[in-house]
Amino acid sequence: MSEAGLSLELKPKLAPKTKLRLDPKTGKFILLYPEKGLLLNPTGAAILKLCDGQRSLSAIVEALAEEFRADAAVLRVEVLAFVQGLLDRGLLRAEP
């Protein structure tokens, strides 16, 4: 278990009600769902693109550490908080 209470073996996947797409007006990614949209910063977009239900959270953190050349330990905290928030809002689903 991680400090956020999430297992790093968890394989998050975007919920069926969501649609991740580029907003051509801002060049940023946005996660659309009924009646709402969540504007994503580059890290958030990068995380969600990896949430395919195949990769575990630890694999996601590793891939991001590589992509952003960042410290995995620092990144892990950010990723877990972000994923937990979206799980709570039903925008991500977790495959055990």
Place this chain on the structure above:
Amino acid sequence: MTADDRLYTLIAELTYLCPLRCVYCSNPTNLAAHPDRLSTADWLRVFEQAAGLGALSLNLSGGEPLLRRDLEQLVAGAHALDFYSNLITSGLPLERQRLVDLKQAGLSSVQISIQDSVAAESDRIAGRDAFEQKLKVARWVKELDLPLTLNVVLHRQNLGRIAEIVALAESLHVDRLELANTQYLAWALENRSALLPSRDQLDAAREVARAAKERLKGKIELLFVLPDYYSDRPKACMSGWGKRYLLVTPDGLALPCHLAHTLPGLTFDSVQQRSLDDIWHHSAAFAAFRGEEWMPEPCRSCERRAVDFGGCRCQAFHLTGNAAATDPACRLSPEHARITDARDAAQEPPLVPLRLRYREIRR
């Protein structure tokens, strides 16, 4: 216009025709004045122009959008433009195969309304037998793996059954449950004394909804919208006039909100005469209540003016006669008594059941 005004959502009210006669319908009460005037090609052009303005979401609404025979074509057109499309429907008339076709055409999600958890009550508010069909359609939506929102408009006659409504939503495996208190405009304003709840009813229901929201976290997104009659602050109607939303009526008027065409002194353009881009950027009616210039006191100097934008222009007009007044739902409004008087009257149940006025086409 400010740089912050950006269209995100197009609301396409495809027709005002509807098999239901709900007593709180948000369509205008002069339905006959707004017949279906737009062709398939007109709507597809509107979608394209909205996408060009930046719209990412499309609500296919009405009336009952299923009554448009070209709905599949419209959904396909929306899909080609990469819209998140949401079909807002009563669920009738519909056969399973048509829903399959709509999914095939690229529909993103479905929102079905029920009026209560009890069939007889739901049908009484809807003005016809519809409940069983609605549940059937809700099950088809889930079988086809489409995201499902269940919408229930709340009022004094169903607030006591929030727990049962939540249980029904759970049994249907909905993705989202919208428990929205009635907005007292249009038909709902005509039925206000029969619908407006007491504070005790509302507090009890809110508590049930709060507990359910916590319990269902991560499974069902539960939304409980307070009526502005009890909030003391106005709602940020449409997230601000001409800021995030644009609505097109069945007869082709481009509006900032559902009832803007009931406001006097504003001329709204038809999408058959002007492009959405031109209307959004240059029409006088869209400019009328943008920004803060139009605001009276106490809005103009209020610290919340960028939060609620002075509230709802239609509510201001329909309760005070002045569309540019502070929304009387605000406790700082000089006309706030129009809200509190109605609220006071709602604290006791009426001595005799009040007659409901059903939505109808008045000629």
